[in-house]
Amino acid sequence: MGEQRITLNVNGRDYDISIEPDMVLADVLREKLDLTGTKVSCREGECGACTILMDGKACLSCLTLAVQAQGKKIVTIEGLAEKGQLHPIQKAFINHGAIQCGYCTPGMIMSAKALLDENPNPTPDEVKTALSGNLCRCTGYVKIVDAVMAAADDMKRGENK
């Protein structure tokens, strides 16, 4: 039915692209913008692998039409590192062994980022609730929750090792 020109603001940069309106945001990020950090797994809203931030809130990019993401500030996993330094949540995931195959990790980290931006002092239960829409089939969740709690501490101390 024809392509449509849209502008997406991703990680602080405006991308003018031409897409079919039937493309979901996850596919546009991966295939049009080459931002393949965002993963796609179930395409059903069950697994959370495709989680990105839209206007600061954790959202599912596989169940969002890219045309409907116009005008929103989108942040993907590629947008977290600054000046070549990983974000404290990314560091904490590595340091706590909260990664095995890594496929769920970008989504987990984006959900954790949304939580910590809103609530810098979460309890482990609040972390679990915030990550309840993100499934991991490798590690279990103990190390992931540990990593988010540690990242919260790091961010409060302003450490950026």
Place this chain on the structure above:
Amino acid sequence: MAYSLKSFEYFEPSTIEEATRLLSTYQPKAKVIAAGVDLISRMRHRKIEPQYVVSLMNIPGLTDIENDEESLRFGSMTTLMSLELLLKGDKTYAALYEAIHNLSSVQVKNTATLVGNLCVATPASDMSSALCALNAKLKIAGTSGERIVPIDEFYLDVGKTVLQPDEIVTQVIVPRPGSHSGNAFYNLLRVKCDVAKVNVSVSLTLDNDRCQEVRIALGAVAPTIVRAKQAEEKLLKSNPFDEKAIVEAAQTASTEVKPITDIRSTAEYRQEMVKVLVKRALEKAWTRARE
């Protein structure tokens, strides 16, 4: 499952009138999209294949929420999360808060709209159940004007509502329960994020030791949300309204519904759980009404 969606033409009208006109022009091949959480999933499964998709995204006012002495009113683009945050810690609309709080993941609630959930018309909708107990009404706009439909009369069958092809739900109106009122919601799930095997919502108003008003809504026990009207009648007649009356009403509710056996549960178990959950919900609502 298919990877991509079938192509369609996309419209982003900026007024309700324009949206209803588009729906009218392109019916029956047009669909409304709010956040798209359910629509995109069903389109991917090829359960629906609209050739025209009309987005409500750019219509001003549809995310407005008003909460005053008269009612709680919210537009059809209001997300589940914004309602959950609004209602947190307020027992006035406890059943609605509990239904939203129990539902799905953060990501889904951040984008999915409550009205989207209503319009899917699943018999297990926790939102429909809570809003039915709370006697909510839906404001509906179409090419020939506006109408207001009580949620009791909104559903026709599984996946079917009274919405005409050119109509859009624009607002939900939940009348504010008066004094000596209480409401509560319970559902039964295998794990969080599951679709309910059964859900129960109750809203009641006390007049000293009598029950002056009561609404019991049950989900996942019939093709649509249903009221347990025989149980309600018993409660209204009970004198005094007490624990014994609640136990009897719960028993009545479980025998007046005729659920089916499906992938999520059996008819027998659903009936038994209606009894348990109606009792719990009535007790909770009763406690709240006396607080």
